[in-house]
Amino acid sequence: xxxxxxxxxxxxxxxxxxxxxxxxxxxxxxxxxxxxxxxxxxxxxxxxxxxxxxxxxxxxxxxxxxxxxxxxxxxxxxxxxxxxxxxxxxxxxxxxxxxxxxxxxxxxxxxxxxxxxxxxxxxxxxxxxxxxx
Amino acid sequence: xxxxxxxxxxxxxxxxxxxxxxxxxxxxxxxxxxxxxxxxxxxxxxxxxxxxxxxxxxxxxxxxxxxxxxxxxxxxxxxxxxxxxxxxxxxxxxxxxxxxxxxxxxxxxxxxxxxxxxxxxxxxxxxxxxxxxx
Numbered sequence: 001x002x003x004x005x006x007x008x009x010x011x012x013x014x015x016x017x018x019x020x021x022x023x024x025x026x027x028x029x030x031x032x033x034x035x036x037x038x039x040x041x042x043x044x045x046x047x048x049x050x051x052x053x054x055x056x057x058x059x060x061x062x063x064x065x066x067x068x069x070x071x072x073x074x075x076x077x078x079x080x081x082x083x084x085x086x087x088x089x090x091x092x093x094x095x096x097x098x099x100x101x102x103x104x105x106x107x108x109x110x111x112x113x114x115x116x117x118x119x120x121x122x123x124x125x126x127x128x129x130x131x132x133x
Numbered sequence: 134x135x136x137x138x139x140x141x142x143x144x145x146x147x148x149x150x151x152x153x154x155x156x157x158x159x160x161x162x163x164x165x166x167x168x169x170x171x172x173x174x175x176x177x178x179x180x181x182x183x184x185x186x187x188x189x190x191x192x193x194x195x196x197x198x199x200x201x202x203x204x205x206x207x208x209x210x211x212x213x214x215x216x217x218x219x220x221x222x223x224x225x226x227x228x229x230x231x232x233x234x235x236x237x238x239x240x241x242x243x244x245x246x247x248x249x250x251x252x253x254x255x256x257x258x259x260x261x262x263x264x265x266x267x
Contacts, residue, residue, distance in 0.1 A: 031221045087166045087240050094237040095244075102232065106225050108247055 011056075011121070014049035015114065018042040028107055036103025042110070043099040050092060050117050054078075057124045060131045085123050092116040145190075145256045148183025149249060152176040162242055170238030173245065177234025184226050184252045187259040188212070194263060219258045225251040 018041075022028075025038035033039045054074050055065050061077065068074055071093045079086035092113050099105040153176075156162070160172035167173050188208050192199075199207050205227060212220045229248025233239040 030218070032224055084164055084166065091166070091239050091241040091244075094239050095233060098228075098232050098237065102228075104224065104228060106221075106228055108225070109228065109244075112241070112243055 011049040011052040014045045014052070015117070018045035018049070019114075021045070022110060031108065032104070032106050033110075039105050040100050040103045043096050043105065043113075046110075046113060046117065047093070047096040047100065050089075050096070050120070053117065053121050053124055054089065057127065060128055081127070082123060085120055088116045089120055092120070143186065145183040145187040145259070146253075148179050148186065149253055149256065152180035152183070153249060155179065156245060165242050166240045167242060167245070168240075170240060173234050173240060174236075174238040176245065177230045177238075177248070180249055180252050181226065181230040181235060184223070184230070184255050187256045188223075191259045191262055215262075216258065219255060222251040222254045222258075226255055 021038050021042040022033065026033040026035050026042055027038075028034070058065055058068065058074070058077065063077060068077075071090060075086045075090045078089055095109055095113050099109065155172050155176040156167065160167040160169050160176060162168075185208070188211065189203075192211055195211075197211060208223065209220065212223050226248055229244045230252060233241075233244050234248060239245075
């Protein structure tokens with residue numbers, strides 16, 4: 001149980017660090033971020049956070065993470081329980097990988113990704129509570 | 134086909150309308166997401182073509198000639214010199230329509246909506262510029 005809590009904290013820490021980088025280094029210029037280098041860095045942290053959260057869900061489903069090769073494998077498993085969350089997961093993953101590749105992101109893209117991650121995380125939390133009960 | 138028919142087809146607004154129609158009728162909306170990535174990709178490509186068509190027209194009016202094939206960087210450079218706010222809108226259209234929708238077939242309704250809105254804003258700006266250059 002203690003390990004699970006630590007992992008949750010790491011995911012949250014990644015998000016906080018990404019937000020700090022976006023605010024202080026990537027710097028918002030109108031509706032887009034100015035510096036691609038830092039935008040990429042922040043997107044990488046957000047993606048790491050998303051993957052940590054997903055891995056946590058896979059653990060409670062007794063699925064070996066090493067068997068999951070692509071995001072579609074994760075999405076397929078989530079879709080068995082919640083299709084909307086599964087689509088959101090894939091959409092967020094696609095957005096973040098695009099930002100990491102191109103280094104360009106609008107404020108809206110980052111905000112939507114963070115909101116989706118929060119929604120996914122909340123749903124996973126609920127699943128864990130159900131699982132424990 | 135008359136000259137009038139050609140100009141009617143090549144209206145950038147028609148591209149946006151067609152993209153919206155494909156999203157509405159074929160991609161099928163359901164609780165903030167679309168059902169079929171194939172049609173999202175199609176709509177993204179069409180709307181992005183509309184933006185490029187409008188910008189091409191404006192570039193021609195301004196006698197801008199690019200050697201070889203045009204690149205997104207050429208369009209960005211062209212808009213950057215004229216209006217920074219429109220440059221932001223162009224970049225958002227590029228991100229949402231071309232990359233998220235066109236390449237990835239991203240099923241998020243939110244991204245499609247923002248992409249189409251900014252594409253329309255870019256075309257509106259081009260329209261104003263074209264009137265001004267006349």
